[in-house]
Amino acid sequence: MVFFELALVFLSSFLLFLFSLMTWALTHYLSSPIQKIINVIRPYHLGEINDLSKISLKAEDFDGDFGQLAKTLELLSHKVQEQMKSLEVEKKKRETILDSLVEGVVSIGANKKIHYANLAAGSMLDRAPLDLENTFLSEVNEPDCEKLFLQAQECGNIVTEELRLRNKPGSFIKAIMVPMSQSKEVVMILQDYTDYYKTIEMKKDFIANASHELKTPITIIRGYSETLRDHDSLPREIVEEVTEKIVSTSNRMNRLIQDLLVLSDSESIANYNLSRENLLSLVNNCIRDVKIVYPDAEFSVEDAEGIFEVNVDRELFKLAVMNLLKNGVRYSESPAQVRVNLKKNARNIELRVSDQGRGIPKEAQEHVFDRFYTVDKSHSRKVGGSGLGLSITRTIVEKHRGNIQVESEVGKGTTFTITLTESK
Incomplete structure (x- = not known):
């Protein structure tokens, strides 16, 4: 009887062990593909990788429910990546559009933290856009902007004001604060008013x-x-x-x-009466007219080989050239000697008017085209100058999409150079 009981206990223990072993094997068999799936998903979930790796399963598992789950997860990962790429492309497009604007755009959170700033905003605030992002508005060191931000937050309406910038002396902006409904975030739009005030x-x-x-x-x-x-x-x-x-x-x-x-x-005048003119002929006509007023003056035209054709308003451009010729005479000792050079340079034509007069001091050269500016007021009045001749000349030249420059040395003379695009 005792033997029978021992045999029964032994048999029961063996069966229990066998059952446990089979349960473990079955559990391991069933959990193995799940564990493989978890091992692949975990780095993706933690943000360590951007794309889900391929989930490798045994052939018998791949055709079952676990295989279907693995395929679904992979497909979902690819779709998420496609959506992320699409969102990134849209973000780049928006940033490109915003960076192309002449207005500054700054997105500011409810806590005064800057989330985004375009190139124009960075330029106006004298900071790189990336330096502005994730900084607080108070760190920009423009207290007036911060004051307007708080006003917009408080009243919930658009607030506008013209401001003088502290970081860029002499610069002015128009700041427009646009609150974003209930979020307390504000979009700040900046318009450069510096040229307007100038x-x-x-x-x-x-x-x-x-x-x-x-x-x-x-x-x-x-x-x-x-x-x-x-x-x-x-x-x-x-x-x-x-x-x-x-x-x-x-x-x-x-x-x-x-x-x-x-x-x-x-x-x-927005549009001049442009016509195709031979610049050499025009210069000779100007010299002839100036000679009537200053018969003792000596004029010469040099390096004028070839055809020099430009699109200009004949009468206005004659006025610009005559101003330079008269200046050369007025500020030279009698008899004045004025030299004109014509030269082709690539697609441009250069017209140079040089004299051997008293010259212009270096510190005064940047101001000679300013209205009413004269280097020597007493001499200017003596020769009948108004201080507007060179300003008129520059305006006419710039209206013809050209430019004018001055080179001078005191006691040796002055050269004015007009550059125009050659007419084709």
């Missing part, structure tokens, strides 16, 4: 200078006129001298007014 300042300076230049001859004329009125018994020679002063001052004021009108016209 134009305003230039207009103010121009009006002030023009008023001053007109006021001076009027004051002189009034003074001499009052002298004649208050002194009836002046000697004839004094009366003639005073009258001559009034006439010469009136002529100077008339020239100034004419120059102002020409300058206004040359700046306001």
